[in-house]
Amino acid sequence: SSLRVVYAFAREMHPKTSDVFIEYGTAGFRTKANLLEHVVYRMGLLAVIRSRVKNGRTIGMMITASHNLEPDNGVKLVDPDGEMLEQSWEEIATRLANVSDNDLESTTAEIIKQVNADMSLKASVFIGMDTRYTSPRLAAAAANGVIALKGTPKEFGIVTTPMLHYCVKCRNDNTYGTPTEEGYYEKIVGAFKNIRQKLSVWGDYDTTLYVDGANGVGGKKLNIIKKSLGGELDLKLYNLGGNGGKLNLNCGADFVKVSQKAPVGVEHAPFQRVASLDGDGDRLVYYYLNDTDKMNLLDGDRIATLLASYITELVTASEAQDIRLGLVQTAYANGASTAYITKHLKVPVTCVKTGVKHLHHAALSYDIGVYFEANGHGTVIYSDKAKKIIRKIAQEGEPEQRKAAQLLLDFVDITNETVGDAISDLFLVETVLCARGLSAARWLKAYDDLPCRQLKVTVKDRNAISTTDAERQCTAPEGLQTRINELVAPYKHGRSFVRPSGTEDVVRVYAEADTQESADKLAAEVAQAVF
Ligand code: 16G
Numbered sequence: 001s002s003l004r005v006v007y008a009f010a011r012e013m014h015p016k017t018s019d020v021f022i023e024y025g026t027a028g029f030r031t032k033a034n035l036l037e038h039v040v041y042r043m044g045l046l047a048v049i050r051s052r053v054k055n056g057r058t059i060g061m062m063i064t065a066s067h068n069l070e071p072d073n074g075v076k077l078v079d080p081d082g083e084m085l086e087q088s089w090e091e092i093a094t095r096l097a098n099v100s101d102n103d104l105e106s107t108t109a110e111i112i113k114q115v116n117a118d119m120s121l122k123a124s125v126f127i128g129m130d131t132r133y134t135s136p137r138l139a140a141a142a143a144n145g146v147i148a149l150k151g152t153p154k155e156f157g158i159v160t161t162p163m164l165h166y167c168v169k170c171r172n173d174n175t176y177g178t179p180t181e182e183g184y185y186e187k188i189v190g191a192f193k194n195i196r197q198k199l200s201v202w203g204d205y206d207t208t209l210y211v212d213g214a215n216g217v218g219g220k221k222l223n224i225i226k227k228s229l230g231g232e233l234d235l236k237l238y239n240l241g242g243n244g245g246k247l248n249l250n251c252g253a254d255f256v257k258v259s260q261k262a263p264v265g266v267e268h269a270p271f272q273r274v275a276s277l278d279g280d281g282d283r284l285v286y287y288y289l290n291d292t293d294k295m296n297l298l299d300g301d302r303i304a305t306l307l308a309s310y311i312t313e314l315v316t317a318s319e320a321q322d323i324r325l326g327l328v329q330t331a332y333a334n335g336a337s338t339a340y341i342t343k344h345l346k347v348p349v350t351c352v353k354t355g356v357k358h359l360h361h362a363a364l365s366y367d368i369g370v371y372f373e374a375n376g377h378g379t380v381i382y383s384d385k386a387k388k389i390i391r392k393i394a395q396e397g398e399p400e401q402r403k404a405a406q407l408l409l410d411f412v413d414i415t416n417e418t419v420g421d422a423i424s425d426l427f428l429v430e431t432v433l434c435a436r437g438l439s440a441a442r443w444l445k446a447y448d449d450l451p452c453r454q455l456k457v458t459v460k461d462r463n464a465i466s467t468t469d470a471e472r473q474c475t476a477p478e479g480l481q482t483r484i485n486e487l488v489a490p491y492k493h494g495r496s497f498v499r500p501s502g503t504e505d506v507v508r509v510y511a512e513a514d515t516q517e518s519a520d521k522l523a524a525e526v527a528q529a530v531f
């Protein structure tokens with residue numbers, strides 16, 4: 001059969017050269033780039049099957065290892081509405097990635113049967129990649145996989161992960177926008193320029209923003225956008241990948257958040273706010289150095305509270321009834337942020353397991369859901385009901401209500417609702433800072449973070465640790481939670497939890513307490529208990 005040829009081709013062109021077991025985790029497959037070619041080819045096959053199960057709707061494939069260093073790479077699949085691959089397919093992806101070349105044909109046939117795919121349907125797959133030097137080769141393997149099962153690949157070249165999610169969504173729902181990079185700029189940057197014409201620059205807001213591009217794709221795209229911005233925002237871009245700067249090395253959102261240090265490659269001026277992106281442009285944190293070079297971090301929790309409070313203000317001013325706004329966090333959210341949101345903003349908070357798909361899912365249960373991981377990955381999603389109410393007020397409300405509703409509609413258009421997006425989030429943050437006349441230092445004043453520390457511990461089997469209650473309690477090994485409780489008890493504002501990483505072979509330890517010394521000490525003690 002023609003499929004026979006497919007598998008002969010697979011063996012020839014994209015052979016499985018390693019026996020290392022690989023798993024579709026929270027962020028797809030991610031490992032050393034040289035172990036991935038057959039995996040990506042097979043995900044091309046799977047994307048075609050998935051597209052057919054979804055009646056020919058477009059599926060996305062993104063080649064990236066996000067904030068990992070250059071030698072790594074990865075692949076993840078994007079479902080038709082721009083969201084992460086449905087969880088039940090992760091196991092299927094893992095099975096297909098690990099079979100031998102000899103079993104590839106029979107396993108593919110089994111999967112087609114299991115998911116009941118009609119292989120006579122058309123199939124469409126959008127493929128994007130980050131700036132890694134191994135990405136073009138992997139993107140080509142992905143396209144070969146798609147073609148092998150007679151699907152139609154469309155290659156977008158180098159794009160941010162959220163741009164690919166956006167294009168997939170638009171291709172399957174043309175009311176959302178145009179499925180191209182230009183369409184993305186038109187909608188998101190266009191809405192930002194719109195809203196900024198309605199706001200005046202005042203107070204402590206400064207229109208200059210420094211950006212750390214992590215030597216990845218996000219900075220490159222901002223360089224394109226920069227030219228189309230007028231006086232609204234003056235971007236000074238650093239770490240764009242030239243001058244020997246290495247991807248994510250001592251720079252980027254993950255480095256800044258975890259090390260709580262300023263990245264290399266960025267010029268600094270006292271109190272100048274800096275936005276730091278990660279390597280594939282789906283995470284954003286802000287920071288500034290004060291006049292003694294002290295680091296002041298504004299992480300995902302800060303962005304979430306800033307956005308939620310502004311949206312609340314606009315919803316209230318528009319007098320929209322019956323719109324329930326909520327915020328979703330993970331256990332990594334700083335305890336001070338959770339207290340501020342519930343007590344001061346009076347917005348309900350849900351806590352879920354780490355991983356964007358869990359946050360996104362929980363956010364769907366609000367009319368407007370703001371979700372952010374502390375690491376800077378997050379967005380806002382608006383239900384159809386909320387959009388309808390706001391649109392109606394924007395047209396028919398009293399002048400003041402209308403004004404607020406129209407601002408809110410622009411805000412919705414700046415938002416990439418499919419997934420956390422550093423570029424979209426950056427424009428959202430800049431909008432709120434401008435509307436409120438805030439400097440970064442005044443933004444930071446909303447509440448005081450509890451000092452915290454993250455550590456990683458290497459153990460024999462990280463999966464010996466099981467957790468419950470959104471990863472805040474551990475259920476195995478026996479006795480560990482009791483020990484953690486004992487260690488935490490003496491600390492003022494003490495909190496600590498451990499969980500196996502979904503992306504690295506380590507156990508992560510988190511601790512917070514009233515002083516940095518205490519947080520560090522508690523983290524070290526808990527790490528010792530795990531080890
Ligand atoms: C992945 C997740 C990210 C999460 C991180 C945790 C997505 C798209 N990305 O990068 O949200 O914070 O994993 O990593 O879901 P860890 O399990 O190694 O701590």
Ligand code: ZN
Pocket residue numbers: 066067161278279280281282283
């Ligand atoms: Zn990323």
